[in-house]
Amino acid sequence: MSQKIKWGIISTGHISSKFADALKTLPQAELIAVASRNQESATEFAKKHNIPKAYPTYQELAADPDIDVVYIGTPHSFHFENSVMCMRKGKSVLCEKAFTINAKEAKEMVQIAHEENVFLMEAMIPRHIPLLKKLKKWITDGRIGDVRMVKASRCAHGTFATGARHLTPELGGGSLLDVGVYVISFASWIFNKAPVEVVGLGHIGELGSDEQGVAILKYDKGEIADLSFALKTNAVDEAYILGTNGYIKVHELFAVPTKASLFVNNKEVDVIEEVIIGNALNYEAEEVMRCLNEGLKESPHMPLYESIQIMEIMDKIRKTWDLTYPNDKI
Numbered sequence: 001m002s003q004k005i006k007w008g009i010i011s012t013g014h015i016s017s018k019f020a021d022a023l024k025t026l027p028q029a030e031l032i033a034v035a036s037r038n039q040e041s042a043t044e045f046a047k048k049h050n051i052p053k054a055y056p057t058y059q060e061l062a063a064d065p066d067i068d069v070v071y072i073g074t075p076h077s078f079h080f081e082n083s084v085m086c087m088r089k090g091k092s093v094l095c096e097k098a099f100t101i102n103a104k105e106a107k108e109m110v111q112i113a114h115e116e117n118v119f120l121m122e123a124m125i126p127r128h129i130p131l132l133k134k135l136k137k138w139i140t141d142g143r144i145g146d147v148r149m150v151k152a153s154r155c156a157h158g159t160f161a162t163g164a165r166h167l168t169p170e171l172g173g174g175s176l177l178d179v180g181v182y183v184i185s186f187a188s189w190i191f192n193k194a195p196v197e198v199v200g201l202g203h204i205g206e207l208g209s210d211e212q213g214v215a216i217l218k219y220d221k222g223e224i225a226d227l228s229f230a231l232k233t234n235a236v237d238e239a240y241i242l243g244t245n246g247y248i249k250v251h252e253l254f255a256v257p258t259k260a261s262l263f264v265n266n267k268e269v270d271v272i273e274e275v276i277i278g279n280a281l282n283y284e285a286e287e288v289m290r291c292l293n294e295g296l297k298e299s300p301h302m303p304l305y306e307s308i309q310i311m312e313i314m315d316k317i318r319k320t321w322d323l324t325y326p327n328d329k330i
């Protein structure tokens with residue numbers, strides 16, 4: 001039996017709470033500490049999730065010698081700072097998407113992981129969903145011929161309070177980093193190479209962040225990804241992989257899918273259906289622990305070169321819109 005992996009969580013927001021729930025379902029995981037920017041939130045979170053230590057600063061958690069790996073659940077603009085702080089204290093890190101706010105930060109973060117010889121991974125749930133792994137076999141078995149296009153849409157249709165991270169530029173808010181990252185990561189996963197051309201259009205709303213956008217990526221053999229993303233628009237969250245002999249539809253919600261269909265001559269010829277176990281964050285936590293047990297410093301399913309490549313694509317997309325974040329260091 002492998003050793004227990006001791007986790008810490010930085011931040012007490014929405015996704016951190018879900019991550020704590022996910023860890024409870026994994027026998028190998030032990031959640032031993034949480035940190036917030038204030039003691040009250042840390043204590044409340046620790047009580048809710050039955051966590052022994054509650055720190056009033058992120059620094060104190062990073063310095064805790066008992067922790068093996070830290071989950072970073074802060075807004076995008078803090079991913080670099082928080083991850084680096086933990087890695088400099090010898091901790092492995094699972095950092096929420098988007099990995100950073102730009103490629104420059106992503107490259108530095110990966111460099112520091114190498115220097116400190118610690119594990120680092122971007123938390124991108126779809127990479128670890130069993131159905132998507134099975135779907136990839138349809139492609140490698142040649143069932144749709146050569147893949148020529150990907151079409152994917154990921155939209156949240158929320159109303160967000162002023163100051164909430166989603167649309168606040170200082171926090172790296174906006175549709176590109178928040179949900180666009182899913183469709184870009186999906187295209188990257190399918191084509192497994194960097195695009196040679198990137199164009200996009202985005203709408204910057206009254207808060208100064210991108211409320212919605214589209215991007216077209218073109219690859220060296222003429223393959224194209226047609227991607228859309230939005231935070232205030234009601235849309236179907238599905239994906240298509242289009243080949244020379246057929247196509248695959250990943251049904252809604254494509255980022256955590258339970259159904260995919262294979263079409264040949266416009267007829268559905270095969271289907272994969274698979275339930276999601278838990279709240280899906282468990283899959284990425286399991287992958288981190290598998291890698292730690294095997295002594296890996298990164299996951300083959302979400303490699304670090306790809307997290308950098310995805311940030312480079314997002315830099316290029318927003319360059320076409322002239323969008324920068326207040327704390328951009330491009």
Ligand SMILES: NC(=O)c1ccc[n+]([C@@H]2O[C@H](COP(=O)([O-])OP(=O)(O)OC[C@H]3O[C@@H](n4cnc5c(N)ncnc54)[C@H](OP(=O)(O)O)[C@@H]3O)[C@@H](O)[C@H]2O)c1
Pocket residue numbers: 011012013014015016035036037038041042073074075076078096097098123125165171177178
């Ligand atoms: N994988 C997924 O399905 C998924 C879903 C939603 C979000 N996410 C990602 O998870 C991250 C956090 O999203 P969330 O929805 O959990 O956000 P959230 O509810 O707003 O929580 C963010 C937390 O970050 C901390 N924080 C530190 N500095 C902050 C600042 N200046 N302003 C606001 N909060 C600050 C706060 O915790 P303390 O007060 O305790 O310090 C806050 O509760 C983002 O990267 C997001 O893209 C992933």
